[in-house]
Amino acid sequence: MTRLSEPGLRRLRRLAAGFALTVPLLLTACASPTPADYAAQQPTLDLRQYFNGKLLAHGIVTDRGGKVTQRFTVALTGSWQGDEGTLDEQFSYADGRREQRIWKLTRASDGRYTGRAADVLGEARGQAAGNALNWRYTLLLPVDGRTWEIDFDDWMFLVDDQVMLNRAVMSKFGIRLGEVLLSFQRLPS
Numbered sequence: 001m002t003r004l005s006e007p008g009l010r011r012l013r014r015l016a017a018g019f020a021l022t023v024p025l026l027l028t029a030c031a032s033p034t035p036a037d038y039a040a041q042q043p044t045l046d047l048r049q050y051f052n053g054k055l056l057a058h059g060i061v062t063d064r065g066g067k068v069t070q071r072f073t074v075a076l077t078g079s080w081q082g083d084e085g086t087l088d089e090q091f092s093y094a095d096g097r098r099e100q101r102i103w104k105l106t107r108a109s110d111g112r113y114t115g116r117a118a119d120v121l122g123e124a125r126g127q128a129a130g131n132a133l134n135w136r137y138t139l140l141l142p143v144d145g146r147t148w149e150i151d152f153d154d155w156m157f158l159v160d161d162q163v164m165l166n167r168a169v170m171s172k173f174g175i176r177l178g179e180v181l182l183s184f185q186r187l188p189s
Contacts, residue, residue: 014087031149035111038132039155045131048107051078051087053189059182064112069178070094076184083107121149131158135168148172162186 051155054077061070071094074132078087086103092098103124113133115124123135135154140147154168 018035033134033155034086035127035129036136041132043129043131043158043160045133045156045164047105047128047133048080048083048085049103050158050184050186051076051077051082051085054187055184057182058185059166059180061178061180063178064176072106080144081183102184126132126154132156152179154180 002143002162006082022065031049031098035053054075057074059072059074060068061072063069075090075092076087078085080086083106085103085107087103087105089101089103090098091100099162101117101119103115103117105113106111111128113126113135114130115126115137121138121140124135126133126135131162133156135152135156139150139152139155141150142148149172152168154166156164156166158164162185165186166180166184168180168182170177170179
């Protein structure tokens with residue numbers, strides 16, 4: 001059996017101690033944020049209040065390298081009756097294309113939201129806390145004559161009563177494809 005010298009044993013102990021300190025830091029760095037991380041942030045985001053009336057959004061789509069591939073604006077009209085809402089989105093792209101998406105939204109008492117739209121596979125699910133909402137869904141996206149199922153991990157952050165920022169990461173099979181960045185502005189009624 002081989003015995004380590006005293007200097008070798010000290011090096012091994014330092015390596016083990018460094019490893020013990022590094023692994024938790026790496027695991028923490030890899031952890032994804034949750035809505036609960038923003039629970040104390042103000043102002044509190046209530047989709048029923050924010051998406052009620054007319055809004056205008058400006059956005060870009062970037063590829064996985066960060067290159068802007070699309071620019072667009074969205075005219076939105078939202079209305080709610082209790083915990084049931086409709087959000088009509090009218091997209092205008094820089095290349096002249098136009099699209100519409102109509103969301104049917106439902107709020108649960110615990111800050112959870114669900115939503116459906118014609119081009120969303122199944123049901124979108126969201127959780128709000130503090131000034132943030134994390135919204136996850138699969139969008140049926142037409143690309144070159146085919147329809148792709150693209151997963152969206154969508155985060156919305158209320159900045160103040162008028163402005164909300166939105167960052168959505170798009171992925172397929174767990175591979176990051178790009179991002180959608182939006183700035184929402186409530187319009188005077």
